[in-house]
Amino acid sequence: MSLLSILGVLSSAIFSGTSLLYTTLGEVIDERSGIVNLGLEGVLLVSAAAGFAVTSWSGNPFLGVFTALLAGGLMNLILGYLVIHRQANQLASGLALMFFGFGLSALIGKSYVGTKINALPRIPLPGLSGLPHLYTSLFSFDLLIYLSIPAAFLVSWLLFRTRWGLSLRAVGENAETAFASGRNPRLIRYQALFIGGLLAGLGAAHLSLAYTMTWTEYMTAGRGFIAVALVIFSKWHPVRAIAGALLFSGAVAFQLLLQSSGVQISPFLLDTIPYLITLLVLIAWGGTRKQSAPASLGRIYYGTE
Amino acid sequence: MSQIANPITRPVFFRYRIWDVVGRYLLMVLLALLLFGVILLISGKDPIQSYKDIFSSTLGSVYGFSEVLVAMIPMLITALAVALPSRVGLINVGGEGQLYIGAAFATWGALTFKDLPAWALLSLMVLLGMIGGAFWAFIPGYLKAIGLVNETITTLLLNSVAPKIIGFLIFGFWHSPMDTVKTANFVPAARLPAFLGTRVHLGLVIALALLLLFWLVMKYTRWGLEMRSIWGNPQAAKRNGIPINTYWITIMCLGGAIAGLAGMVQVSGFYGVLLLNFSMGLGFMGFLISWLAAGDPFGIFLMSFVVAMITTGGNLLQLTHDLPYAVINILLAFTLFVVLARPTLIKGKKA
């Protein structure tokens, strides 16, 4: 296993994990306000399709990123309407949103399957220009990758150091009490969903505009659900999500390395490891203990009309 | 279901609950059809013709109708797999995973015992499927009972693990010589027989029998009553001597067993092989159907039919209107949205 291979695993983890990180960050915000979004698959797909379509049509990937952002936010607002205004069950609404995303993304993306786009430009990590091309190409990242870790810290700041974040967490712990203390749980949840959707849109944009540079139906391949698992793994904390995203995507890259080195462990089993680790983490630290999950996660706020 | 309004002021015709249910659902489906029609218009397609196509290809021919039934079968069972645990307040989103593991166990039986006569082999496979599903649901059930982790989260995680285990089993041990993505075809003894030259198989009988059993148990047995009291108020139930933990684990395992049975029914009745990712959201579909029907067996039957009709009818749309097949998911989603947006109709059952 050469240095190049090991660095390669890291590089793959970063590339593959960026979309995961953004999505997880968005879901952290949502779940901190008490809403589970099982429809992330659908949100990601629609954002990816919309972003790809606009990029293909306009030739400008940044416009595509912006579109994906908006698309994600809007999709999440649908969930918001169902869950906040109509007080529907969150899990069911999320799943319905997922199916909606399957269909809508296929419709949007239909004319753009297989087209070539101007992908997001990649800029090498500063300071590496002296190395052979093989190495610099490992660490030539696009804008979204560079922004991903700052985004995690930004979300962390938002949640833990602003008044809005405090209100959000209060709503997530107990919406009735938050209401009693003068906050508007409904509005805050809407805002959380919108911002979470924006972040998920960024993740989707990265997937289709920077990483795979293409669009096909169902291309997110379960990333939405992985994000939900990652949120739990990072114990609802944005900065820990970085580690989670790296772990999950690193596991995939590592498994590929093993494969081509002739190691005979089934890649399927290797793929299960990140989930099993998450499960173990949960058992060890307790998923329903007070310091982890927001207490009102999943519960409908009926409000005092 | 929501309470019927004061019976005295309603005409006799509508005093029966069935009209409430049917009417309400029909209305919602129609609203969804309207919304989807708008989408079709925007895409430049003719909605009237599209709907005619959907209806004629599903209800307008024996073949079409049989296809709807075939699609219904697994959904009926997976919905039950969610409905049963929901009666004690458990949320089982793990149908996907339980279905896969049940299918895996059943496949092992089909491949290992190929020389048994059909009745023996099929019964064995049913048993294996249920054991597999129950096993997969045991872990979340146990963790919930000891108060460690929410079963929603654990079942979701295990959902993602299950198809990978299937992949491991197929690739590592069971794959047919020609094709590494699926097993060898099941021997005829391992296939649930089909009726009348259509693809409708014995699974339908199994599904309907289960629905009936569920309804009877819930309404008329002591367990049904106890489960309902646990759902209503776990603490009070506990104080009255009902062993909640046992119920939670047992019911979770039973729910898993039912989902596992759905898996067996699919690989044995429908596919005849075990293939990678054969469940395209069946477990989730079951969750949705059960939830939308508020766990009511009749509602489950109705919703399964509607969903099956939509998914089957959508197949023709691709051929005649140049729409990607996936677009039918929009109609499905609209149906779900419309039903979800009316919580007052099912308030009082599930929060």
Next chain:
Amino acid sequence: MNQKIFYTVTAIVMSSVLLLAACAPAATPAPPEAPTAIPTEVPTAVPTEPPTAAPVEVATEVPTTVPTAAGPCLTIGALYGGPITDAGYNEAMHESVMAIKQNIACVEIIEAENVPDEAGATTTMENMIQQGAQMIIATAFNHQYPALTLSQSHPDVIFEHAGGWEMGANFANFFGEPPDAWYLMGVAAGKMTTSNKLGFVAAFPLGWTLTFINAFELGAQSVNPDVQTIVAYTFSWGDRAKEADTTNSLINQGVDVITMHVDSPSTVLSTAESRGVYSIGFQSLAAQQFAPEYWISGTGYTLGDKLTWLASTVIDGTWEPIFLRCGMADGCMAVAPFGAKVPAEVQDYVNQVRADLEAGNIIVFKGPILDQDGNVKVAEGEELTDDMMSSVDWFVKGVVGSPK
């Protein structure tokens, strides 16, 4: 409360109306709709490679049947496992099917894309038959058994499957012969590599995939004895993120030529291009646009003429089930133009090898051939047959990776 009654009644009335509307047209067979399903948009950057040689045993002057007043002379239903604009296998199949219509104007084609699994295939084919299809062309690997089963219940419909092996009274199959073309690609790769490591991104360890890899390596070895081919699987025909990961992983192991056997080559090619690594395309000639700089060459299926011939035999009633295979010499496997970075002497050499292959001077799988462990898999003087090629479960010496 009165509202409730009103809505319920409305609902029941409206549904009855819809049901009646549905039942009425079902009494008469639905006339085949005007093929709105034929996509008229052609990807602009496709380098259209006209098949060079006419098939030897076929009368290419297809009788242009005049469309009668009753409708088209033949309705064909074609189904694909993925999108027809994927610049890969599905697009190649789609173009081959469309060639039928270009050659025989009175043919009508119904298409269904994204039908990857067997259950969907059965329903789709059944629907196509109900729409009047008299010939079904099933192009995905998985479509074979659903098609075979349907062929038994619809004896008057002709079924053609791409790449399978089953045969029946009204069921046959057709395919190109990639191994020769792969050998050629291997020669090109072997000439262009400087690290002596070639990378192969494969979906699944299927018999044919292993055969392609073996042919590729043998070709490369013929010009460069120390060259290795490293194989990595994505375990999916179209998981783009996995393909990107896998390509990067191979490049990180020192590979400097990448090729693939997945449904669509576009992601693998774009990824290789972004790392500055040579690439060879497969499946369809539309692939070249994704690697404008580092493209070496590629091969793809161009089965249009053969399919046209098959369709013409169905039209004039002379169709018989045959196991149809045709290779480079017959124009069924096209070789893409060379990329800008390929030097002239490499191009000449490759063209010479191609001529040799087409003339039969070189036989790819002629013994002695050893596998990775040194066992003799093809003895001296023997050759592999088509059947054996499709059930290969070993790699030739020089391939790194697991064949299982």
